[in-house]
């Protein structure tokens with residue numbers, strides 16, 4: 028697409044402010060960008076960067092306390108900011124459409140899908156009711172919904188999140204708009220559903236030459252779908268470039284920091300450690316006078332603290348807001364941090380620490396009165412359905428799987444937060460009773476957990492000092508004075524200032540809270556640490572330092588980690604071994620450095636193919652799963668994956684449980700297809716550039 032065509036959307040020098048009790052804060056400052064016909068423009072940034080405010084300003088959806096303070100937004104040569112509400116109604120939905128993050132809150136829960144689509148069509152076209160109904164079904168077909176007539180007749184709550192998002196895309200495209208604004212549209216979806224929605228988005232936008240502003244925090248998504256990327260930081264556009272160029276040679280130190288904070292597919296902790304970015308984004312109330320990134324930038328020099336850098340054009344088609352871009356471009360200086368070392372990995376696998384034998388977590392679903400009167404058998408959710416697993420001393424075992432895979436239930440059964448209903452768990456040759464309240468202190472101190480959301484794990488009324496003192500006093504019977512000394516050491520270990528002992532959780536940032544939660548978990552020097560999505564709620568620049576911290580503490584404490592995540596890139600980076608779960612069952616267990624090598628379990632093959640790679644040069648085989656993960660109440664017979672398996676063999680997969688097989692490279696795979704045959708028919712899913 029030539030950049031010489033007239034822009035569909037032109038944002039010029041835009042500043043957006045919010046009126047707050049403390050005065051006006053500017054959430055977007057002096058931002059300019061242009062989107063051409065058929066172009067997808069990715070807008071990336073962490074929380075507080077201003078990316079969502081920019082999207083809302085384009086939609087003219089700013090909240091009552093928000094206002095455009097300066098600049099212009101032109102859409103197809105018309106001034107959007109000058110339009111009356113009536114004029115905007117003609118534009119919304121017809122010429123500019125929004126696809127939000129949460130489709131459910133945008134669909135009317137009391138109107139059937141087909142009627143909602145028909146209503147949107149009739150608002151903007153001359154179709155009569157019958158024609159609109161027919162076209163609604165066609166639109167559902169266009170977004171690859173199987174059985175569209177049936178879906179048109181359903182209410183939003185009767186279809187899955189992935190299908191709701193397809194309906195939103197169908198609705199957004201129904202009037203063939205010139206511009207789509209997408210605000211994190213796949214963030215709430217599982218990776219296989221996300222991949223299918225992104226495929227669909229790419230195809231439809233390409234076919235119709237629609238322009239798109241795609242807002243996301245996910246560098247993998249942006250690498251896969253956008254032609255250009257703009258990076259926002261603390262309300263400013265700091266860099267903007269064609270996607271390939273930005274990933275190949277970022278010119279702004281913040282962009283470099285972001286890229287080095289997420290693991291590339293196949294990146295391992297012992298080869299190339301994640302860099303992370305120390306510190307946090309500045310508060311918008313008090314932006315620095317110089318460069319907004321100066322207090323976190325490894326290349327900051329005096330001028331950076333005194334003068335705000337201009338947005339320069341170092342080469343045609345690229346812009347960057349940094350005083351030192353000429354030196355970065357020429358290679359004289361580099362924003363990569365030199366102080367982060369690769370993590371030494373030793374092989375301790377021969378000594379087992381944790382042993383799971385046929386572990387089950389089944390629980391009945393609440394019965395209605397009618398069911399009870401009819402004496403119906405209660406339905407049973409099989410959250411974990413017979414897992415055998417051994418984890419070696421000082422190893423990190425990663426468990427990956429989508430929602431409903433049972434990975435969190437398995438972790439909770441190990442820690443005792445849910446009582447297992449079958450099987451045995453041994454830790455250090457001690458049998459663990461199912462319920463937490465029957466486990467003695469001597470058992471409790473051996474295993475600890477870090478949760479996804481530190482807000483739920485930390486008591487907001489206690490000081491950090493009190494929170495960290497408790498495990499020493501309660502589990503290790505230390506005196507208060509001895510505990511206080513150890514609290515100071517712990518804070519140092521998680522790199523928080525000593526004065527934080529007096530702060531309470533609401534006074535800390537998300538990353539700081541998670542550091543406190545990690546410090547508390549390591550306080551009693553546990554042998555086994557369960558980390559359940561510990562970085563999912565954090566911005567990527569903070570994620571990297573928390574992951575590295577987990578690793579360092581594990582090595583120092585000589586402990587074992589069970590790391591649970593939906594993010595395969597992160598699991599592959601951190602783990603020594605990986606277990607892939609689906610519907611309460613293990614599908615594959617592999618050494619992490621073999622994860623990307625054939626053979627794969629067919630589910631792992633599809634998962635790897637779906638992962639968004641934060642690197643446009645990575646090529647992947649395209650394997651897509653049909654439908655959604657079935658309910659754990661109704662686990663398919665035979666192989667639990669048979670209803671979606673792209674390599675389905677036939678009756679044997681429906682009728683018989685598959686055998687566990689061991690491949691020559693040591694992978695264990697739960698499938699009826701012999702591993703030799705898998706090795707013949709499968710190709711490496713991910714191709715890394717040499």
Ligand code: SF4
Nearest residue numbers: 318321324331349350
């Ligand atoms: S202007 Fe200075 S502080 Fe800002 S990004 Fe560039 S080198 Fe870093």
Ligand code: SF4
Nearest residue numbers: 666669672680698699
């Ligand atoms: S056993 Fe059958 S359904 Fe299951 S993964 Fe193997 S081929 Fe697919």
